[in-house]
Amino acid sequence: MESVNEIKEQLSARSRTATLDELASEGRRRVRLIRAEHVAQMVREAVNVAVEGSGLLEPAQVEALVAKSRHEFQAALREREHELEGARRKEAELQETERELADLKARFVEMTQKLATARSELQQAHDELDAAREAQPPQQATVSADQLTPLVQELAELKASMANQQGASAPGAQGTVDFEAAINKLAGSLNERLDTFGKKMGVSAAVGGDNPVDLGGMFREEIDKDLESNMQNIQPKQKAAGGIAGNLAKLKKLKGGG
Amino acid sequence: MTEQDDIDPNTPQQTETIVGLGKGLDVGTANLAAAVQNDEGGLTVNVERNAFLDIPSDVYSKNMLSKLKVPYVVNNGKLVVIGEAAFELANVFGRETRRPMADGLVSPNEQDALPMMKMIIQKILGEPQQAGENCYFSVPAESLDVDNNVVYHQGLFESLINKLGYEAHAINEAHAVVFSELAENDFTGIGLSFGGGMANACIAYKSIPCLSFSVARGGDWIDKNVANVLGVPCSKATAIKERGIDIRDPKNREEEAVAIYYRSLINYVLENIKSRFESGQNMPSFSEPIDIACAGGTSMVGGFIEVFREEFAKIDFPIPIGRIFRSEEALTAVAKGCLVAAAIGDE
DSSP states (O other), X not given: OHHHHHHHHHHHHTOOOOOHHHHHHTTOOOOOOOOHHXXXXXXXXXXXXHHHHHTSSOHHHHHHHHHHHHHHHHHHHHHHHHHHHHHHHHHHHHHHHHHHHHHHHHHXXXXXXXXXXXXXXXXXXHHHHHHHHHHSOOOOSOOOHHHHHHHHHHHHHHHHHHHXXXXXXXXXXXXXXXXXXXXXXXXXXXXXXXXXXXXXXXXXXXXXXXXXXXXXXXXXXXXXXXXXXXXXXXXXXXXXEOOSHHHHHHHHHHTXXX | OOOOOEEOTTOHHHHSOOOSOOEEEEXXXXXXXXXXXXXXXOEEEEEEEXXXXXXXXXXXXXXXXXXXXXXXEEETTEEEEETHHHHHHHHHXXXXXXXXXXXXXXXXXXXXXXXXXXXXHHHHHOSXXXXXXXXXXXXXXXXXXXXOOHHHHHHHHHHHHHHTTEEEEEEEHHHHHHHHHOGGGTTOXXXXXXXXXXXXXXXXXXXXXEEEEEESOSHHHHHHHHXXXXXXXXXXXXXXXXXXOBTTSOXXXXXXXXXXXXXXXXXXXXXXXXXXXXXXXXXXXXXXXXXXXXXXXXXXXXXHHHXXXXXXXXSOOSSOEEEEEEOTTXXXXXXXXXXXXXXXXXX
C-alpha cells in the first residue's frame, strides 16, 4: 500500500493537471487512463522480473523474503498493539487508585472531626463528674427511710399473719411452733437485709458467716490424695511467742464475761 | 530486723504439753504459720515457707533428702521439695520456687499443689485435740486495686481444714492483728498486715471490725521489682531482702533497690488507706487518737517502722493517730490473733 502512495506522489510530482477544455483546445479528443494501483503492480512485477533476471536471488528466495518481511511486520504490529493495550490498562488502574485515595482522604477528614467531637464530649463529661463530686456531700452511714420502709411493712405483715394463725388454730403446742417459726423467719429476713446493707456500705464482716461455702467436692481428688513423703519424720520450724491470756481476759471483759 | 526466738523442735516439753483448745492458722502467700497454746501460758508457732521445688526423682535423691532431713513429697512421679528447704535449694541452683499462692489467694496455676499444701498444714497444725476443735484461719479482705475472688479461696481452705478434723472459721488477717496487738487499746485501732502477696487493713472498735480492705501489693511485689532491676531470680531478691538489711541505710546497689521499693510499697499502702478513709463511706469516728499496729513478714525488715512513720508524716491522714508500732512478733502475729479468736470462740 505504501508503494502505491509513493507511486501516486511520484506521478503527481512528474505529471501536470489539465482540464478537459484545455485538452480539447490542444486538439486532444480522447485520453487513456490508468490507476495508480495498476502502475504500482506493474512496477512491483517489473522489479521482480528485474531481480529474477539479475540472477542475484532465486524466485523462491524472493518469495521467502517477502513472506518473512510480511511476518516480521505483522509481529511488530501485534507487539505494538499489545503495548498499547497494557498502557491503557495501567492508565485505568491509576485512575481507580486516584479515586480510592480521594475517598480515603475524605474519610480521614471525617474521622478526625468525629474524634475531636468525642474528645470534647469526654472532657465535658469529666468536668461534669468532677463538679458533681465536689457538689455532693459526704455519704452518711445511715439507713434511709426508703430502705427501712419495706422492713417495717414486712414486720407488720408477719405480725398480722401470726395473729391470724393463732386465731384460726387451737392454742397450745402448735401455736408455739408457729410463733417460733415466724420469729425465726423474721430474724433471718432481718439478718439478710442488714447483711445487704452492710455490703452496700462497704463493710465486710471479717469473721466468716454461718454458712461457709463448701468447696470440698471440687477438690476431693487433690485433698484426699495419698502421697509418698518423709514429712512424718521431720519437725517444722518452731518459734516462741507471747501468751494470749491477757488478750483473752480483755476480750472476755468486753463481752461482759469477766 | 526483730527475730523471734526459735525453739528446738526436739525439746519435748514444748511440743507435748499443749493445753488450750483452739488453733490459729495464718494462710500466707509466703509462709504458713500455726499457733497453739502451751501449758506455760505461752504460744508455740510452727512456721513453714509456702513454696515448693521440683527436682528429678531417683532413689539417691530421696535417700539424700531424708538423711539431710529435707521434707519432700512424691507427686505425679516428681520429687517435690517442700518449704524453706525448697527456697534454699532454689537459691543454690539459681531457680524459681513454685508458689501455690499469689497476691494473697490460692493461685489458679498451681491446682496440683493442693495435696502438698494440705500436708504442710497438717504438719504444722498437728492432730486436733478433740473432734471439731476450732481452727481460725486468716483470709484477705477484698482488694481496692484489683478484682479478686476471696470467697473461692476461703471456701477451699475451709474444706481443707474441716477435712483434717477441725471446725474451720475464717477471719480477716488484719482483724487478727487487732486481736493480737491491740489488747491494751480494748481492741480499738488500725491493724495492718504486710504479707507476701497483699497488705491488709482493718479498723476496729472494741474488737468489732468496722472496715476491712486490702491492696494487692506486698513482699512479692518488692521481690519482683528488685529482681527485674537487678536481673536476678525472685528467690534471690527475696534472700537479699531477708538477709538482715536496714532500709534506712542501704549498703550497696542491691540493698538500695530493696529500700526504694519498700518505701514505694509503704507509700502506696498509706495512700490507699487514706483514700479509702476519705471516701466517707461508713467511716467510724473516734474521740481519742487511735493506734496503728503493723505486722506480717514483710514488716520485719530493719527500719520498716521508721520509714513507715516518715511516709505517714508526709500525708494528711484523716483520722487522729496516736502510736504507730510494729509487733514484736511480726511474723507470727496473724497466727496469734487467729488463735485468740479460736480460743475465745471455744469459751
